[in-house]
Amino acid sequence: MENSALLKAIIDNAIDGIITIDDSGTIETINPSGCALFEYEPGEVIGQNISMLMPTPFQTLQDESLNHFHGTITNDITGTDREAVGVRKSGDIFPFRLGFSEVQLLGRKIHIGFIHDLSREKQAEERLKEHLLHLEEQVEKRTKLLKETVSALEYAKEKVSKSLEKETELGQLKSRFVSMASHEFRTPLSSIQLSAILIEKYAGECIHPGIIKHIDKIKVSVSNLTGILNDFLSLDRLETGExxxxxxxxxxxxxxxxxxxxxxxxxxxxxxxxxxxxxxxxxxxxxxxxxxxxxxxxxxxxxxxxxxxxxxxxxxxxxxxxxxxxxxxxxxxxxxxxxxxxxxxxxxxxxxxxxxxxxxxxxxxxxxxxxxxxxxxxxxxxxxxxxxxxxxxxxxx
Structure with a gap:
C-alpha cells in the first residue's frame, strides 16, 4: 500500500504528462500534468481513444484494427523517444516529446506514454532561426556595403593618385616657370634701373623737375617688381627644399x-x-x-x-x-x-x-x-x- 501511494504521488506530481493506454489505444489513466497539457479533465479522456489527442490527420487510428495499431504504435514507438504533435481541447496544436514504454500487468500489456511539452523550446528555436536569418541578412548587407566601400576607396585612391601626379607635374611646371620668370625678368629690370640712373646722370643739373619725378617713379616701380620676384623665387626655393x-x-x-x-x-x-x-x-x-x-x-x-x-x-x-x-x-x-x-x-x-x-x-x-x-x-x-x-x-x- 505504501509503495502504491508513493507511486501515485510521484505520477500525480510529475512535471511531464503521463498517460497509459491498452492495446486498442484506449486511454486508461492520465496524470494532472497530462490533463493540463491537453486542457481536459480526467473523465473527458479516460476511456477514449488516444487519437482524440492527436491532430485530424492522425485520428484515422481510431478506425484501424488492433493489429494495425499494435504494429504502428507499439512496435514503432515503444521504447523510443521522438517528437510529435498534440491537439488541446481548445484546438491549439502544440509540439511535444513522446516516450513510450510497455509493461505486463495482470496478464495484459499496458503502454505508458511520457509527454514533455516542447512549446517553449520550439518558440526559442524559431526565435533563434529568425535571429540567425536576421544576422545573415545583416552580414549580407554589411558585406555588400563593405564591397561598395572598398570599391569606392579604390576609385578614390585612383583619383587621388592621378591628382597627385597632376599636382606634381603642375608643381614642377610652376617651379620651372618661377625660376625662368625670375631670371628672365631680372635682366630687363636691371636695364630699366640702369637706364633711369643714366638718364638722371647725363641730364645733369638742368634736368626738369618733372623728369626727376618720373625717374623716381621708375626706380620705385622697378624696386617693387624686383621685390615681388625675389619673394616668388624665395618661396619656390623653400618649397623645393633648395x-x-x-x-x-x-x-x-x-x-x-x-x-x-x-x-x-x-x-x-x-x-x-x-x-x-x-x-x-x-x-x-x-x-x-x-x-x-x-x-x-x-x-x-x-x-x-x-x-x-x-x-x-x-x-x-x-x-x-x-x-x-x-x-x-x-x-x-x-x-x-x-x-x-x-x-x-x-x-x-x-x-x-x-x-x-x-x-x-x-x-x-x-x-x-x-x-x-x-x-x-x-x-x-x-x-x-x-x-x-x-x-x-x-x-x-
Whole structure:
C-alpha cells in the first residue's frame, strides 16, 4: 500500500504528462500534468481513444484494427523517444516529446506514454532561426556595403593618385616657370634701373623737375617688381627644399649695423632706423644669408607700412640661450581679425589698401626662422604699429 501511494504521488506530481493506454489505444489513466497539457479533465479522456489527442490527420487510428495499431504504435514507438504533435481541447496544436514504454500487468500489456511539452523550446528555436536569418541578412548587407566601400576607396585612391601626379607635374611646371620668370625678368629690370640712373646722370643739373619725378617713379616701380620676384623665387626655393642652412659664427652687432645702413637708403623721407643691441656678448652662430633675408623683409615691411617722419626700432638681444631680433614700427598696424591669418601665403591685411605687396613676406620669414630652429612672434594694434620678434636658440661652443 505504501509503495502504491508513493507511486501515485510521484505520477500525480510529475512535471511531464503521463498517460497509459491498452492495446486498442484506449486511454486508461492520465496524470494532472497530462490533463493540463491537453486542457481536459480526467473523465473527458479516460476511456477514449488516444487519437482524440492527436491532430485530424492522425485520428484515422481510431478506425484501424488492433493489429494495425499494435504494429504502428507499439512496435514503432515503444521504447523510443521522438517528437510529435498534440491537439488541446481548445484546438491549439502544440509540439511535444513522446516516450513510450510497455509493461505486463495482470496478464495484459499496458503502454505508458511520457509527454514533455516542447512549446517553449520550439518558440526559442524559431526565435533563434529568425535571429540567425536576421544576422545573415545583416552580414549580407554589411558585406555588400563593405564591397561598395572598398570599391569606392579604390576609385578614390585612383583619383587621388592621378591628382597627385597632376599636382606634381603642375608643381614642377610652376617651379620651372618661377625660376625662368625670375631670371628672365631680372635682366630687363636691371636695364630699366640702369637706364633711369643714366638718364638722371647725363641730364645733369638742368634736368626738369618733372623728369626727376618720373625717374623716381621708375626706380620705385622697378624696386617693387624686383621685390615681388625675389619673394616668388624665395618661396619656390623653400618649397623645393633648395635652401640649406650653413651656420657660421659672426658678430651680430656689426652684421645688424650693415643691414641698418643698407635699409636706411630705401627708407621714406625722414624715416629713421634706430639700431640697438642688448647683452654682454655679440657673437652668434646662424646662417648669415638667411638671417639677413628675414630681417630685410621685416624692416622693408616696417618702412612700407609706416609714414614719413617716423622711427623704426631695430633691436637685438643675446641671453645665455637665445638670440632675439625685434623690428618695431609705428605704422598702420594689423586688424585683430586678420592676425590669425597673417603668416599664411598670399594673405594681406584688409587695411593695406593700395600699398604694394604679395602677401608672401611674413610667410617666407616664418619659413626662414623654422630652417634655423627659430620662430616668429608679433604684437600689433591698428594705427599703433606692429612689433615682430625673431627668436633663435643659441648653442654654446
Amino acid at each position: 635652401f640649406k642652412t650653413a651656420p657660421t659664427r659672426f658678430d651680430i652687432v656689426r652684421f645688424s649695423e650693415e643691414v641698418t645702413e643698407e635699409m636706411q637708403l630705401i627708407a621714406k623721407q625722414n624715416q629713421q632706423i634706430i639700431y640697438q643691441h642688448t647683452g654682454t656678448s655679440s657673437m652668434v652662430s646662424l646662417d648669415q644669408a638667411i638671417l639677413k633675408n628675414a630681417i630685410v623683409n621685416l624692416v622693408s615691411n616696417a618702412i612700407k607700412y609706416s609714414g614719413e617722419n617716423t622711427f623704426i626700432e631695430f633691436n637685438t638681444e643675446i641671453t645665455p640661450s637665445l638670440l632675439s631680433v625685434t623690428i618695431k614700427d609705428n605704422g598702420i598696424g594689423i586688424p585683430e581679425h586678420d592676425q590669425k591669418h597673417l603668416f599664411e601665403a598670399f594673405f594681406r591685411a584688409h587695411n593695406t589698401g593700395t600699398i604694394p605687396g604679395t602677401g608672401l613676406g611674413l610667410h617666407i620669414v616664418t619659413r626662414y626662422a623654422k630652417l634655423m630652429e627659430g620662430h616668429l612672434e608679433f604684437t600689433s594694434k591698428v594705427n599703433q604699429g606692429a612689433s615682430f620678434t625673431l627668436s633663435f636658440p643659441q648653442k654654446h661652443e
